[in-house]
Amino acid sequence: MLGKILYLVIVLGLGTFLTRKAIPWILVTLGRLLGFRMKATPITKKRLLRFKSIKRGYWSFLGISILFVSSLFLELIVNEKPLYIRYKEQTAYPALRDWLSLWVPFNSISTFTPKNKFGQAGKSGVDFPFFAACLKDPSLLLPKIEEAKKKLERVEKRFKRLSPPKESDSQFKKDRFKLRKKAVLVKKRQLETLLEAKQSFEKGEASILQTLYPWSPTSFRTDLHKNPPNAPSLKMGVPLGTTPGGRDILTLLLYGFRISLGFAIVVAGIGYLIGIIVGGLQGYYGGWVDILSQRFVEIWGSIPFLFMIMIIASMMPPTFMILALLLIILRSWLGITFYIRGEFYREKSKDYVQAAIASGVSDWSIITKHILPNSLVPVVTFAPFGIVAFISSLVSLDYLGFGLPPGTPSWGGLIRLGLENLKFHPYMIIVPVTALCATLFAVVMVGEAVREAFDPKVFSRLR
Amino acid sequence: MVSYFLRRLLLVPLTFIIITFMVYAVFRLTPGGPIERAEMMLQQAQSSEGGGGVAAGLGEQSGLTKEQKEKLLKHFHLDRSIPIGYLIWLGLWPDAQKDDSFSGILEGDFGKSYRYNDPVISTITSKFPVSIYFGLIGYLASWVVCIPLGIFKALKHRSMFDTVTSFIVFLGYSIPGFVAALLLLLFFATDNFGMNWFPLGDFRSENWDKMWAAGNIWWCIKDQVAHTIIPLIGYMLASFAAMTILMKNSLLDNLGADYVRTAFAKGLPERRVIFLHALRNSLIPICVGIGNAIGLIFAGSFLIEKTCNIDGMGLLGYTSLLERDYPILLGLLAFGVMLRLVGNILSDIILALVDPRVRFQ
Amino acid sequence: MDKELQRPLLEVRNLRTYFQVEGQTAKAVDGVSFEIRENEVFGLVGESGSGKSVTSLSILRLIPNPPGDIVGGSIHFRGTNLLDLSWDEMRKIRGNRISMIFQEPMTALNPVFTIGFQLVETIRLHTGCDKTEARVKAAEMLSLVGIPDATKRLEDYPHQFSGGMRQRAMIAMALSLQPNLLIADEPTTALDVTIQAQILDLMVGLQKETDGASMLLITHDLAVVAETCQRVAVMYGGKIQEISPVIPLFEDPLHPYTKGLLMSLPHPDRGKVNRLPTIPGIVPSILNMPKGCKFAERCPDRFERCDLEEPELREIQPGRFCRCHLHDEEGV
Numbered sequence A: 001m002l003g004k005i006l007y008l009v010i011v012l013g014l015g016t017f018l019t020r021k022a023i024p025w026i027l028v029t030l031g032r033l034l035g036f037r038m039k040a041t042p043i044t045k046k047r048l049l050r051f052k053s054i055k056r057g058y059w060s061f062l063g064i065s066i067l068f069v070s071s072l073f074l075e076l077i078v079n080e081k082p083l084y085i086r087y088k089e090q091t092a093y094p095a096l097r098d099w100l101s102l103w104v105p106f107n108s109i110s111t112f113t114p115k116n117k118f119g120q121a122g123k124s125g126v127d128f129p130f131f132a133a134c135l136k137d138p139s140l141l142l143p144k145i146e147e148a149k150k151k152l153e154r155v156e157k158r159f160k161r162l163s164p165p166k167e168s169d170s171q172f173k174k175d176r177f178k179l180r181k182k183a184v185l186v187k188k189r190q191l192e193t194l195l196e197a198k199q200s201f202e203k204g205e206a207s208i209l210q211t212l213y214p215w216s217p218t219s220f221r222t223d224l225h226k227n228p229p230n231a232p233s234l235k236m237g238v239p240l241g242t243t244p245g246g247r248d249i250l251t252l253l254l255y256g257f258r259i260s261l262g263f264a265i266v267v268a269g270i271g272y273l274i275g276i277i278v279g280g281l282q283g284y285y286g287g288w289v290d291i292l293s294q295r296f297v298e299i300w301g302s303i304p305f306l307f308m309i310m311i312i313a314s315m316m317p318p319t320f321m322i323l324a325l326l327l328i329i330l331r332s333w334l335g336i337t338f339y340i341r342g343e344f345y346r347e348k349s350k351d352y353v354q355a356a357i358a359s360g361v362s363d364w365s366i367i368t369k370h371i372l373p374n375s376l377v378p379v380v381t382f383a384p385f386g387i388v389a390f391i392s393s394l395v396s397l398d399y400l401g402f403g404l405p406p407g408t409p410s411w412g413g414l415i416r417l418g419l420e421n422l423k424f425h426p427y428m429i430i431v432p433v434t435a436l437c438a439t440l441f442a443v444v445m446v447g448e449a450v451r452e453a454f455d456p457k458v459f460s461r462l463r
Numbered sequence B: 001m002v003s004y005f006l007r008r009l010l011l012v013p014l015t016f017i018i019i020t021f022m023v024y025a026v027f028r029l030t031p032g033g034p035i036e037r038a039e040m041m042l043q044q045a046q047s048s049e050g051g052g053g054v055a056a057g058l059g060e061q062s063g064l065t066k067e068q069k070e071k072l073l074k075h076f077h078l079d080r081s082i083p084i085g086y087l088i089w090l091g092l093w094p095d096a097q098k099d100d101s102f103s104g105i106l107e108g109d110f111g112k113s114y115r116y117n118d119p120v121i122s123t124i125t126s127k128f129p130v131s132i133y134f135g136l137i138g139y140l141a142s143w144v145v146c147i148p149l150g151i152f153k154a155l156k157h158r159s160m161f162d163t164v165t166s167f168i169v170f171l172g173y174s175i176p177g178f179v180a181a182l183l184l185l186l187f188f189a190t191d192n193f194g195m196n197w198f199p200l201g202d203f204r205s206e207n208w209d210k211m212w213a214a215g216n217i218w219w220c221i222k223d224q225v226a227h228t229i230i231p232l233i234g235y236m237l238a239s240f241a242a243m244t245i246l247m248k249n250s251l252l253d254n255l256g257a258d259y260v261r262t263a264f265a266k267g268l269p270e271r272r273v274i275f276l277h278a279l280r281n282s283l284i285p286i287c288v289g290i291g292n293a294i295g296l297i298f299a300g301s302f303l304i305e306k307t308c309n310i311d312g313m314g315l316l317g318y319t320s321l322l323e324r325d326y327p328i329l330l331g332l333l334a335f336g337v338m339l340r341l342v343g344n345i346l347s348d349i350i351l352a353l354v355d356p357r358v359r360f361q
Numbered sequence C: 001m002d003k004e005l006q007r008p009l010l011e012v013r014n015l016r017t018y019f020q021v022e023g024q025t026a027k028a029v030d031g032v033s034f035e036i037r038e039n040e041v042f043g044l045v046g047e048s049g050s051g052k053s054v055t056s057l058s059i060l061r062l063i064p065n066p067p068g069d070i071v072g073g074s075i076h077f078r079g080t081n082l083l084d085l086s087w088d089e090m091r092k093i094r095g096n097r098i099s100m101i102f103q104e105p106m107t108a109l110n111p112v113f114t115i116g117f118q119l120v121e122t123i124r125l126h127t128g129c130d131k132t133e134a135r136v137k138a139a140e141m142l143s144l145v146g147i148p149d150a151t152k153r154l155e156d157y158p159h160q161f162s163g164g165m166r167q168r169a170m171i172a173m174a175l176s177l178q179p180n181l182l183i184a185d186e187p188t189t190a191l192d193v194t195i196q197a198q199i200l201d202l203m204v205g206l207q208k209e210t211d212g213a214s215m216l217l218i219t220h221d222l223a224v225v226a227e228t229c230q231r232v233a234v235m236y237g238g239k240i241q242e243i244s245p246v247i248p249l250f251e252d253p254l255h256p257y258t259k260g261l262l263m264s265l266p267h268p269d270r271g272k273v274n275r276l277p278t279i280p281g282i283v284p285s286i287l288n289m290p291k292g293c294k295f296a297e298r299c300p301d302r303f304e305r306c307d308l309e310e311p312e313l314r315e316i317q318p319g320r321f322c323r324c325h326l327h328d329e330e331g332v
């Protein structure tokens, strides 16, 4: 227990460090490399200070971003696969493999840990929960051993009924003999494995270091000895219950958090980048480009984008990236162009920019050094509300069943399950909806604070 | 100004053509889309008579029956190149087979629904009353709630009341409408919390028409209201937060304007200054929103109508998606686009009506 | 000189109006005192940002809050302190007794109502006459301030008027109220030179007809001051630097700032200037005013003491006040 708490503290501490120090540093360095002046102007500093002084927004921001950054390591925190497993001479790091295979691009890391190498009979992946349970109580293996014994007896009996085939016997008979012989061997080996395992477990030749919450979104809670769905129960070790299919809702929720927020950040990030480029071109060059592209933006904006995505999804079940791409193309770049265009227009006509143009500075460095830094205020103030919108979009699509591929942990999918079980299992809807609303509310609070800090309005009255 | 609006109106068909072309192209080009699969099937059927097994396998994957595919092929004129197929589809290509039961969408013919075998247009319009019922009542209700609330919040800016209602408004903003409807259903339409006061869905009870015919009007009204409240909140929620904040900020902006100072300096009573001079100006952005709301009513209805099982345009869209009823989907899409374009123009017209400064060029 | 013995119409004492800007306090008006007598045109001059408009808005208590607030002082109008009145009592003073022409004509009129509506509304409020009467009066006032085709122009919205026309409409509105005190904040800035004098004459003339008949004229134009005002106050850095009857001020300015203003004025023979003449240097930022004399940085006569302590506004000659250490030392 203490170890788990320590683990959680370390994970969150690491997340905090990454969020507050490492990631900003990486972004600043990256910006410098791209030729941006990454020094906060006094105005920006003042705005940041003001943002920090708005407590609820600042704390929401820290909370959400630390949770999100920590959730990037979710495979190491909430995973059925253990961090470390040892069985005799065999060791493996399955959770780490999972994590690496997710984040190392173009890898071919296998996430498969074969059963037979870890004292379990069969060819599929190791049943880690069972492994852990047996480690605690090797007598759990007894029923399995009994079962294996019985099976062995049965195949032996069947094998003995046959006499070895002669040269003149048909191929069929030869094959049958071979097969039955093989079956005996397999069952024998299985029994041996189990017996060996029991011994090893008793002798302490095996060990396992499980993750904080050793269940995965893909695993079924077979340990509960009750037909799913299971209502939330701390005593049983299912804090948020299971789905009718027997999956653990807590894991679905956590992985869903990462997917939802990650999706929204990708969509907003790339979309705004495109929006900045388009809006910048419109505002900087003006003229026909401007007029035509503005019309285009208006026409494009009148497409009911969710409907369109659903139609496309109904023809071609999308993946995460395709879905993100569709949302970017159809929507997320549009809203910001208008503001960036205006800002570029305004900034360009200012004296210092005109002076820079006159003295022959290149367009690119005028834009990156002078105009862009001053034009980013709308982007910053829009981003949180954009993220709210895109999380909602993804949830809506998943809810209607035209979002991420089936099996992906998603909040929308959970909410749909909730609707289906509205009458008898209220927790199934309360849990994901609470998570969704808490997240969105926190992001809205951030957005409100950012707006207040970056674009403060003093409303005067005569009194 | 008239010429401005004429030009805007000219933009509508242009937009329509661009968007329908896009949709047509998407339908034909999407890898693994229904049409590509249908084309493959067609080829296979032609090349080898025994290839039906493979084609059937493909068909299962795309979720289309053979019948649907044939209709698709006919509907989209897959034997032609994309531009020509598109023109035929519009009804502008002269040599199209006139025996086709389909005369082109420009003549208002979107074809027939696969499921109902009714013309698309009449299928869609049959759902109008329900969607309009909720859209209109929802919008009116949000006016009735949001405008007074926004005004009051502006006048009591930074008071306790303002803070508390702002919290509620932001909470409302962060809950998607259909989620709110779900929660309400959970709390007030099931037995879980002992407050089973509302029906779990549907537009009205099944025997409503019978009761109406029987003259049981009071029961009918009660039934309709009970079925209306929860979905209505879902419909409203999206615009609720936005409109309240818009109203508040707009009024606050105007209260600080120079002309308000002039009005006070003339000695006008505070009430007249606020409720005539400032309010008249601050309602301008709210009125302009009417146009956009028309498009949004359509967009928002999908989720709510599925959640509450209301048989409007949203549910029609949803079931058509499930059944791959493409003519209906195209019809709805075109309709949605038109609504928005018309909504934009309506916004401009309203702006010109309520703001004497605006003169469109 | 018996006019001077009269009780003043408006008496401003130690008025302080501060703005909160970015967490700092901007003392836009800091201890301003002056009085306006009955039947007097009182001029208020000073560089841009010196606090003239804020002073005049403070009199009508029309300071936007936040960021501004009247933090101290008193403003007595015929014996009642305006700062003590309730918002409703204040309403009865506004328009009726004191009315104001604002500096920014472009935004001072409500954009969604016609000029006629706004004029009629004002006239009816104060005279209680019916709509048609009020319309006739409104048209009359408009043509008086030189807007041709006045009856027709009543139907126009403010954006259909030019800047100068809007300012004239504002003047018409203020004059139609027949106030005891008319505050005119740069009323002629948006007007052609040719029409400026005409409008000013009209204002002064109409003002004379009313009871009390005083005017606070804020302007950049020293020639206008010389022609129309009886007494003048010179403002700098939120404080009054000199108050004096107009003739001695022009003949023998006491304050170095006033001297600078007059010196850079072209010779009277060479015609008028439109804007206040320039003095070398710039106005100090309102957020960090010098500790001593506000004018010290630009003053040709500055000496040690000027940076250390701020001079008081003292009566140097009968009826003439000045805020400068030079005169302090002379021990007048």
Ligand SMILES: Nc1ncnc2c1ncn2[C@@H]1O[C@H](COP(=O)(O)OP(=O)(O)OP(=O)(O)O)[C@@H](O)[C@H]1O
Binding pocket: C019, C021, C026, C028, C046, C047, C048, C049, C050, C051, C052, C053, C054, C055, C064, C067, C068, C103, C286
């Ligand atoms: N609403 C406001 N918020 C913040 N500061 C203000 C506000 N109104 C006035 N000020 C400050 O008060 C000071 C005095 O302004 P004021 O308008 O009185 O100057 P002025 O003498 O009328 O100048 P001008 O000749 O340009 O009209 C200025 O420095 C200005 O920045």
Ligand code: SF4
Binding pocket: C255, C256, C257, C293, C294, C295, C296, C297, C299, C300, C301, C302, C303, C306, C311, C323, C324, C325, C326
């Ligand atoms: S006090 Fe000193 S600095 Fe100020 S005006 Fe007089 S002489 Fe100049």
Ligand SMILES: [Mg+2]
Binding pocket: C052, C053, C054, C103, C185
């Ligand atoms: Mg001024």
